[in-house]
Amino acid sequence: MKQKKSKTIYKKQDNMVGYLMLAPWLVGFIGMWLIPAVISLYYSFTDFNLLNTPKIIGFANYIRVFTEDESFIQALKVTFLYVLILVPLRLAFALFVAMLLNKKHVGLGLYRTLYYVPSIIGGSIAVSVVWKQIFGNKGVVMTLLSVFGIHQTTSLLGNPKTALSVIILMGVWQFGSSMLIFLSALKQIPFALYESAMVDGAKPAYTFVKITLPMLTPTIFFNLILQIINGFRVFTESYVITDGGPLDSTLSYVLYLYRRAFTYFDMGYSCALAWILVAIIAVFTVIIFKSQKSWVYYESEEG
Incomplete structure (x- = not known):
């Protein structure tokens, strides 16, 4: 009986320590996410302009979004196009760089750090301002174009057909976090698989398609989810660089x-x-x- 009581007391103390360690996150989750989310959901069914008392109007806001708001459709188109182009390019480039850094080079740690820096500072206001200057009317890009005899009166940011491509290019530039995840996954692939392929005379392209990609599919799946979510939340670049212009060609959903x-x-x-x-x-x-069941390979499910 004494042993059972001591075990019960130990479990309770152990649980208390766990809850205590979890408390900072739990307080942040409830105070900074859950409560604001519930309040936001309530406000979505009201007529509220920050000055008056919220007046419940049911689904009127949602009906208005889908039936009357043309800017909503434009923002949705821009955001979908941004995600559709950005995510594959960022993941492909991140994987390419990760494979380069997976080989032994002098100063490899320095290269990894340098490639990760854009992801740390890439979404900041300061970098967005610099990016705006680079692609502006008097920026480096326009100057280089004039040197090569290409004279344009409108910058890439001022042209509705090219402005979004600049925003996408900046997004691709922030590939560092995905690259590090890919790099970590590449190191987990057993080298014996590549040795067997080399013995059989397999070429690098074949080993990439038949060994590297299948073994990386869980990591690709993880990165894909993260990048799609981040893509839909794009704001700083559109707000600082173009403010949604020209002609709403870079009006992201969150900016709207x-x-x-x-x-x-x-x-x-x-x-x-x-x-x-x-x-x-x-x-x-x-x-x-x-869809992961049809393309994601988990080694634990083999056989």
Whole structure:
């Protein structure tokens, strides 16, 4: 009996320590995410402009989004196009660099650090301002084009056909986090697989397709989820570099949501937009999770 009581007391103390260690995250989750999310959901069903008392109007905000708001459609198109182009390019480039850094080179640690730096500072206001100057009317890009005899009166950022490509290029430049994840996964692939392939006379392209890619599919799946979520949340680049212009060609969804909330003070409507974005991201996440059985290889499921 004494042993059972001591075990019970030990388990309770152990659980208390666990809850104590979890407390900072739990307080942050409840205070900084859960409560604001519930409040936002409530406001999405109200007419609220930050000055008046919220007035419940049911699904009117959601109906208005899908039936009256042309800017919503434009922001959705821009964001979908951004994600569709950015995610494959960023993942492909991250994997390419990771494979280069997976080989033995002098100063390899320095190279890894340098390649990761853009991901640390890439989404900052300061870098976005620098990026705007580089591709602006008097920037480096326009100067180089004129040196090679290509004279243009409008910069890449001022042209509706090319402005979004600059934003996408900046997004691809921030490939460091995905690269490190790929690099870690590459080191987990057993070298014996490559040795067997070399003995059989397999070429590098064959080993990449038949060994590297299948073994990396769980990591590709993980990176794909993260990058799609981050892609839909793009804001700083569109806001600082182009402010959604020209002609709303770079108007991202989150930037439009921000405008509705803090430019037009239509807080109830912006909350509805936010929850629509949550639903869109959730749908894409579920689809990718459902599809993993057909293309993601887990070594533990073999046989």
